[in-house]
Amino acid sequence: MTSAVFDVAVIGGGLHGLSAALHLGRAGQRVVVLERAWVGRHASGASAAGVRTLNRDLGELDLALESMEMWHNIGSLVGDDCGFHAHGQICVAEQPGSLSKLKERVSRLNGLGYTHEAIIDARELRRRVPAISPHCIGASIAPDNGAADPHRTLAAFRRSAQATGVVIREGCGVRNIERRGQDWSIEMDGAAVTDGERGGGQALGRDQSRDHGHGQTSTLVVPFVVNAAGAWSGRIAAMVGDDIPLDTKASMMIVSERLAPMIEPVVSIMGRSLSFKQSDQGTLVIGGGLQGIPDLDAETSVVRMGVLSKGARAATDLFPCVRDIRIVRVWSGLEAKTEDLLPVVGAAVNAPGVFHAFGYSGHGFQLVPVVGAALTDLIVSGSTRRAIGALNARRLMATPPAEVAA
Numbered sequence: 001m002t003s004a005v006f007d008v009a010v011i012g013g014g015l016h017g018l019s020a021a022l023h024l025g026r027a028g029q030r031v032v033v034l035e036r037a038w039v040g041r042h043a044s045g046a047s048a049a050g051v052r053t054l055n056r057d058l059g060e061l062d063l064a065l066e067s068m069e070m071w072h073n074i075g076s077l078v079g080d081d082c083g084f085h086a087h088g089q090i091c092v093a094e095q096p097g098s099l100s101k102l103k104e105r106v107s108r109l110n111g112l113g114y115t116h117e118a119i120i121d122a123r124e125l126r127r128r129v130p131a132i133s134p135h136c137i138g139a140s141i142a143p144d145n146g147a148a149d150p151h152r153t154l155a156a157f158r159r160s161a162q163a164t165g166v167v168i169r170e171g172c173g174v175r176n177i178e179r180r181g182q183d184w185s186i187e188m189d190g191a192a193v194t195d196g197e198r199g200g201g202q203a204l205g206r207d208q209s210r211d212h213g214h215g216q217t218s219t220l221v222v223p224f225v226v227n228a229a230g231a232w233s234g235r236i237a238a239m240v241g242d243d244i245p246l247d248t249k250a251s252m253m254i255v256s257e258r259l260a261p262m263i264e265p266v267v268s269i270m271g272r273s274l275s276f277k278q279s280d281q282g283t284l285v286i287g288g289g290l291q292g293i294p295d296l297d298a299e300t301s302v303v304r305m306g307v308l309s310k311g312a313r314a315a316t317d318l319f320p321c322v323r324d325i326r327i328v329r330v331w332s333g334l335e336a337k338t339e340d341l342l343p344v345v346g347a348a349v350n351a352p353g354v355f356h357a358f359g360y361s362g363h364g365f366q367l368v369p370v371v372g373a374a375l376t377d378l379i380v381s382g383s384t385r386r387a388i389g390a391l392n393a394r395r396l397m398a399t400p401p402a403e404v405a406a
């Protein structure tokens with residue numbers, strides 16, 4: 001029997017799968033990305049692409065701060081600036097109570113040694129965001145934050161990963177995973193991955209193709225698996241014995257017609273669902289986590305216009321000058337949500353050689369550069385210095401079988 005030719009199968013061709021593949025490829029691993037639809041089909045292609053450490057939970061803050069440094073050098077990682085601009089992220093207070101909460105957070109952060117957030121008064125807020133409504137009384141700001149272009153980011157990560165020899169297989173859903181000796185046997189849609197896809201000619205590893213009546217499937221045997229399957233990651237985790245309860249988000253977005261430049265930072269409001277920014281093309285991109293209706297089995301989600309109108313109302317409250325503009329497009333995107341809103345990043349609990357990266361709960365775009373690097377540390381060196389300690393899967397699993405056995 002031949003031995004596996006790929007070292008790592010990455011399940012999911014979103015940004016986290018691509019980032020893991022890129023870092024692993026650079027570290028000399030032979031990587032295949034298995035993507036059920038196409039690269040960027042789900043959350044990564046629907047993202048607002050805010051690059052934010054502002055208001056991050058302490059459980060992921062150190063990791064996010066390292067990722068922010070990587071964003072400021074993103075060209076050196078993927079050979080493109082990904083449309084990243086660091087015009088700052090601002091969280092606006094409309095009432096004194098909100099401003100007090102922001103001040104408390106900043107002073108708590110300062111007490112812990114963090115200096116990336118600051119408070120600005122109404123005058124400074126208006127200097128930075130002239131179009132803001134006069135009722136806003138102050139804000140917190142992370143000046144080195146910003147936003148990127150999600151599609152440019154996807155293209156750059158894809159290109160860079162492929163340049164390291166990573167094979168990307170689209171239209172290739174993973175159906176089942178089983179332990180085979182020290183390896184994992186992955187049953188997937190489509191024909192076996194061939195050497196041609198890596199520039200050779202023969203079928204790779206222990207791949208076997210067959211037809212089960214629901215289309216052709218094949219198997220791929222690898223020692224390492226990365227589970228970056230986004231909203232469906234819980235299903236992949238369950239295939240290898242990790243039962244991790246997950247909820248599903250279907251965050252919605254609004255895009256307006258093009259306007260003359262009116263705002264540079266990304267603006268949110270304390271206590272309300274809003275994220276408001278202007279793209280390089282002049283369109284306003286308005287989100288903030290308002291929820292549509294997810295349907296995991298149909299692999300889609302539905303926009304709820306009534307709910308979305310609350311986001312439009314928050315935007316016009318904050319920026320009265322956009323009251324009469326036209327909305328040209330709305331959409332929603334699927335993503336996994338954890339109970340504590342922190343992602344799962346790290347080794348599987350019950351499956352040696354399997355690593356999870358999911359559950360970003362609406363804020364995983366910013367973490368893309370660093371999480372792939374952390375997973376690569378774990379796979380290549382067996383440990384990482386990166387701050388993923390609070391992000392283990394075990395925290396979400398009620399009674400891990402290992403503990404029951406002990």
Ligand SMILES: Cc1cc2nc3c(=O)[nH]c(=O)nc-3n(C[C@H](O)[C@H](O)[C@H](O)COP(=O)(O)OP(=O)(O)OC[C@H]3O[C@@H](n4cnc5c(N)ncnc54)[C@H](O)[C@@H]3O)c2cc1C
Pocket residue numbers: 011012013014015016017034035036037038039040041042043044045046047048049050051052172173174175228229230231232233236250251252253287332333334335357358360361362363364365366367
């Ligand atoms: C509307 C919206 C706005 C957002 N705004 C921001 C923001 O401003 N800032 C921020 O930091 N984050 C934001 N996020 C979150 C961020 O976009 C996500 O955290 C991130 O893109 C997740 O990337 P991913 O690779 O984990 O998942 P995805 O991009 O969803 O990729 C997972 C992939 O796995 C594939 N897959 C699933 N099951 C299988 C299977 N069985 N076999 C093979 N492939 C499979 C799917 O087809 C999918 O392509 C937003 C998300 C949405 C939806």
